[in-house]
Amino acid sequence: MKRLELWLYIAQRASALVLAPLVLLHLGVILYAVAGGLSASEILGRTRSTWMWPAAYGLFVVAAAVHAAIGLRVVLREWTSWRDRSLDLATLGIGLVLLLLGLRAVQAIA
Amino acid sequence: MLKVEIWRGTEEGRYETYEVPSQPSQTVLDLVTFVQRKLDPSLAYRFACRVGVCGSCAMTVNDTPRWTCRTHVQKVVERGRVRIAPLRNLPIVKDLATDMVPFFDKGQEAKGRFIPSDAAATSVAEISPEDPKRKEADAAIECIGCAVCYAACDVVSWRPEYLGPAALNRAWTLVSDARDSDRIGHLQAVADDAGCHACHGHQNCVEHCPVGINPTRSISGLKRLVLMAAVRGRL
Ligand code: SF4
Numbered sequence: 001m002k003r004l005e006l007w008l009y010i011a012q013r014a015s016a017l018v019l020a021p022l023v024l025l026h027l028g029v030i031l032y033a034v035a036g037g038l039s040a041s042e043i044l045g046r047t048r049s050t051w052m053w054p055a056a057y058g059l060f061v062v063a064a065a066v067h068a069a070i071g072l073r074v075v076l077r078e079w080t081s082w083r084d085r086s087l088d089l090a091t092l093g094i095g096l097v098l099l100l101l102g103l104r105a106v107q108a109i110a
Numbered sequence: 111m112l113k114v115e116i117w118r119g120t121e122e123g124r125y126e127t128y129e130v131p132s133q134p135s136q137t138v139l140d141l142v143t144f145v146q147r148k149l150d151p152s153l154a155y156r157f158a159c160r161v162g163v164c165g166s167c168a169m170t171v172n173d174t175p176r177w178t179c180r181t182h183v184q185k186v187v188e189r190g191r192v193r194i195a196p197l198r199n200l201p202i203v204k205d206l207a208t209d210m211v212p213f214f215d216k217g218q219e220a221k222g223r224f225i226p227s228d229a230a231a232t233s234v235a236e237i238s239p240e241d242p243k244r245k246e247a248d249a250a251i252e253c254i255g256c257a258v259c260y261a262a263c264d265v266v267s268w269r270p271e272y273l274g275p276a277a278l279n280r281a282w283t284l285v286s287d288a289r290d291s292d293r294i295g296h297l298q299a300v301a302d303d304a305g306c307h308a309c310h311g312h313q314n315c316v317e318h319c320p321v322g323i324n325p326t327r328s329i330s331g332l333k334r335l336v337l338m339a340a341v342r343g344r345l
């Protein structure tokens with residue numbers, strides 16, 4: 001792909017923009033949830049109360065999968081001599097695995 | 111007396127220790143010159159102007175890249191010792207002399223040259239020194255090509271194809287130059303894999319540039335412009 005690196009860079013920054021508020025939201029929710037005592041039914045009660053929770057976490061998962069996979073690829077390229085197509089495929093694989101695991105979790109709370 | 115350890119050899123080599131008399135206001139280049147003139151004429155090193163203009167005397171002094179002609183021994187000496195090695199990230203020709211060709215080649219790869227407009231100039235372009243873009247270019251223009259920043263940059267050591275701070279800084283001065291006619295061409299040259307987006311922005315180049323240039327700032331300027339051009343489909 002032409003200018004692959006540039007587009008990956010853009011995807012990396014864009015996913016970071018999405019992640020930043022979602023991480024804060026997630027931390028806020030954790031503090032809030034723990035304060036009221038922690039039980040599965042309480043958490044599920046909240047996450048199932050509106051479609052917005054699964055939607056927010058779904059977006060979180062997509063952004064995290066994109067961000068982590070690209071970041072890992074950069075680290076590997078700089079710290080090892082792994083540079084060729086196989087690295088690109090491996091990162092794609094890592095991104096997909098993260099996406100699947102994450103979406104499964106989201107499905108469970110939806 | 112100062113104990114001066116100097117790298118001898120090429121990639122393979124060792125430090126040799128020389129005793130050099132201490133003098134007031136002595137520079138690191140003075141130490142090297144003393145060794146070469148009085149103790150061992152086979153020592154290879156490079157310098158020209160001795161006043162911080164030509165950029166040819168850079169070496170690694172106590173593990174830090176510096177211009178040696180403007181570095182006072184007093185500032186760097188540690189317990190009577192100074193250790194001098196060739197610059198990092200460049201092939202070694204011999205002893206303290208590095209091969210600067212890859213560094214200058216990257217200046218060309220980054221299209222670090224002025225591209226005039228086709229028509230023969232009929233008048234002088236009028237550019238106010240107060241013009242904001244001119245000020246951007248001016249802030250980055252006094253580079254002496256010493257490769258100190260290039261040696262300081264970890265990304266260059268991890269990814270040898272990375273264009274590096276000096277080449278990208280030079281590209282930025284041209285992108286910011288209203289008289290240059292190939293803005294997109296300059297951006298294309300730095301948008302590649304080895305270009306501006308490889309920079310981590312950690313400012314080691316800024317920390318070490320002897321003339322106070324801020325290549326990180328120039329590179330973030332390029333990142334911004336390349337990004338905008340890419341999103342608009344102009345690359
Ligand atoms: S800011 Fe960029 S160019 Fe400067 S040392 Fe760091 S990675 Fe290299």
Ligand code: SF4
Nearest residue numbers: 253254256257259319
């Ligand atoms: S930017 Fe500074 S350190 Fe880098 S080559 Fe130019 S003068 Fe030397």
Ligand code: FES
Nearest residue numbers: 160164165167179
């Ligand atoms: S000898 Fe010219 S800059 Fe040091």
